[in-house]
Amino acid sequence: xKEIIGVIGAGTMGAGIAQVAxxxxxxxxxxxxxxxxxxxxxxxxxxxxxxLVEKGKFSAESGQEILQNLQFSTQLxxxxxxxxxxxxIVENLGIKHQVFQQLEQVVGPTCVLASNTSSLSIxxxxxxxxDASRFMGIHxxxxxxxxxxxxxxxxxxxxxxxxQRIEQLITSWYKTVVVCKDTPGFIVNRVARPFYGEAxxxxxxxxxxxxxxxxxxxxxxxxxxxxxTLMDYIGNDINYTVTETVxxxxxxxxxxxxxxxxxxxxxxxxxxxxxxxxxxxxxxxxTAPAPTEDHNLGRQIFERILVLLINEAAxxxxxxxxxxxxxxxxxxxxxxxxxxLLAWADExxxxxxxxxxxxxxxxxxxxxxxxxxxxxxxxxxxxxFIL
Ligand SMILES: NC(=O)c1ccc[n+]([C@@H]2O[C@H](COP(=O)([O-])OP(=O)(O)OC[C@H]3O[C@@H](n4cnc5c(N)ncnc54)[C@H](O)[C@@H]3O)[C@@H](O)[C@H]2O)c1
Numbered sequence: 012x013k014e015i016i017g018v019i020g021a022g023t024m025g026a027g028i029a030q031v032a033x034x035x036x037x038x039x040x041x042x043x044x045x046x047x048x049x050x051x052x053x054x055x056x057x058x059x060x061x062x063l064v065e066k067g068k069f070s071a072e073s074g075q076e077i078l079q080n081l082q083f084s085t086q087l088x089x090x091x092x093x094x095x096x097x098x099x100i101v102e103n104l105g106i107k108h109q110v111f112q113q114l115e116q117v118v119g120p121t122c123v124l125a126s127n128t129s130s131l132s133i134x135x136x137x138x139x140x141x142d143a144s145r146f147m148g149i150h151x152x153x154x155x156x157x158x159x160x161x162x163x164x165x166x167x168x169x170x171x172x173x174x175q176r177i178e179q180l181i182t183s184w185y186k187t188v189v190v191c192k193d194t195p196g197f198i199v200n201r202v203a204r205p206f207y208g209e210a211x212x213x214x215x216x217x218x219x220x221x222x223x224x225x226x227x228x229x230x231x232x233x234x235x236x237x238x239x240t241l242m243d244y245i246g247n248d249i250n251y252t253v254t255e256t257v258x259x260x261x262x263x264x265x266x267x268x269x270x271x272x273x274x275x276x277x278x279x280x281x282x283x284x285x286x287x288x289x290x291x292x293x294x295x296x297x298t299a300p301a302p303t304e305d306h307n308l309g310r311q312i313f314e315r316i317l318v319l320l321i322n323e324a325a326x327x328x329x330x331x332x333x334x335x336x337x338x339x340x341x342x343x344x345x346x347x348x349x350x351x352l353l354a355w356a357d358e359x360x361x362x363x364x365x366x367x368x369x370x371x372x373x374x375x376x377x378x379x380x381x382x383x384x385x386x387x388x389x390x391x392x393x394x395x396f397i398l
Pocket of ligand 1: 045151
């Protein structure tokens with residue numbers, strides 16, 4: 012059924028989310044307090060739709076219809092008829108509260124309200140509402156038009172009925188939906204931490220340089236991008252901030268400890284591709300450093316990062332953040348991992364994974380390597396995560 016969807020914030024995420032909803036056939040109102048930003052979003056969406064028409068994804072008439080279904084406004088009151096409003100404004104709790112309190116006065120009683128927040132808790136945003144049972148997280152990935160995954164996050168106050176309704180609705184937008192608990196980093200931003208953190212740690216210990224670690228993860232591991240290439244792509248400022256936020260939100264659990272190397276790169280302005288230099292140099296005349304293609308070393312690097320990723324995936328299941336299937340879907344569809352981490356663990360065997368973690372834990376004596384109890388159980392029972 013076609014609905015009226017509201018999106019607040021016409022920045023990177025909001026413009027993409029509005030386009031996704033319009034492409035699914037809904038009428039969409041995209042609002043922003045900044046009229047220039049609205050204009051930029053309108054131009055960006057038009058350009059993107061034109062390209063899709065050119066590529067034959069839609070007919071010219073459908074493209075036209077999608078654009079006609081999009082309305083741009085500086086007024087929050089324009090969301091009065093919406094059945095769902097997704098907020099994608101600046102990541103600031105106070106400002107989000109102001110917007111949601113005003114919005115609640117504008118919309119009808121059955122309208123679902125949602126935030127695209129990456130790092131604030133759903134409970135803390137929803138607490139400002141009179142009816143928090145209609146509030147949840149709907150977390151798209153950047154770019155929202157291309158990334159298939161959406162995490163739907165009910166808060167403690169959210170009704171099951173509303174969660175199910177939104178799960179169905181977003182699935183009908185040609186997205187892969189995973190439902191997860193309101194815990195820091197949700198699924199992807201939590202489970203993916205060791206991909207960056209352990210790669211940085213391996214570098215800091217002097218075991219290998221950036222290029223060799225990236226080579227190991229792509230060539231031996233089958234990942235599309237190595238950790239350092241990916242951090243440069245995401246931006247060291249953004250990636251570091253996510254790590255720091257998740258670390259603090261987990262009451263400083265050492266598993267999520269940020270890295271000085273990344274912090275120093277950020278402080279030096281080595282942000283990645285966008286600043287011309289990150290872990291690698293992106294200036295035109297620069298040449299990419301060659302990796303040391305030592306297979307034994309590469310295997311050691313890949314296995315160390317992989318077992319930590321599997322341990323984190325097991326923890327998300329152990330702590331009931333999401334089902335094993337949802338965790339695997341999230342990592343393959345949200346960050347393009349070549350395999351679901353838990354399916355990977357099943358393939359290698361929980362005993363194999365546990366042995367490697369126990370070796371690391373014994374060697375370092377650090378909590379970041381402590382094996383998860385669910386992994387221990389799977390190893391003991393010789394059973395699988397994915398049934
Ligand atoms: N950028 C990402 O990769 C990404 C990914 C997933 C989730 N998120 C989350 O999505 C949200 C938006 O992030 P973004 O990167 O699109 O931000 P952005 O800075 O690109 O855009 C934010 C927009 O909100 C507008 N805005 C600010 N205050 C407003 C208000 N009171 N009312 C209406 N509009 C207002 C700004 O004018 C701006 O256009 C954040 O909560 C962020 O955590 C971001």
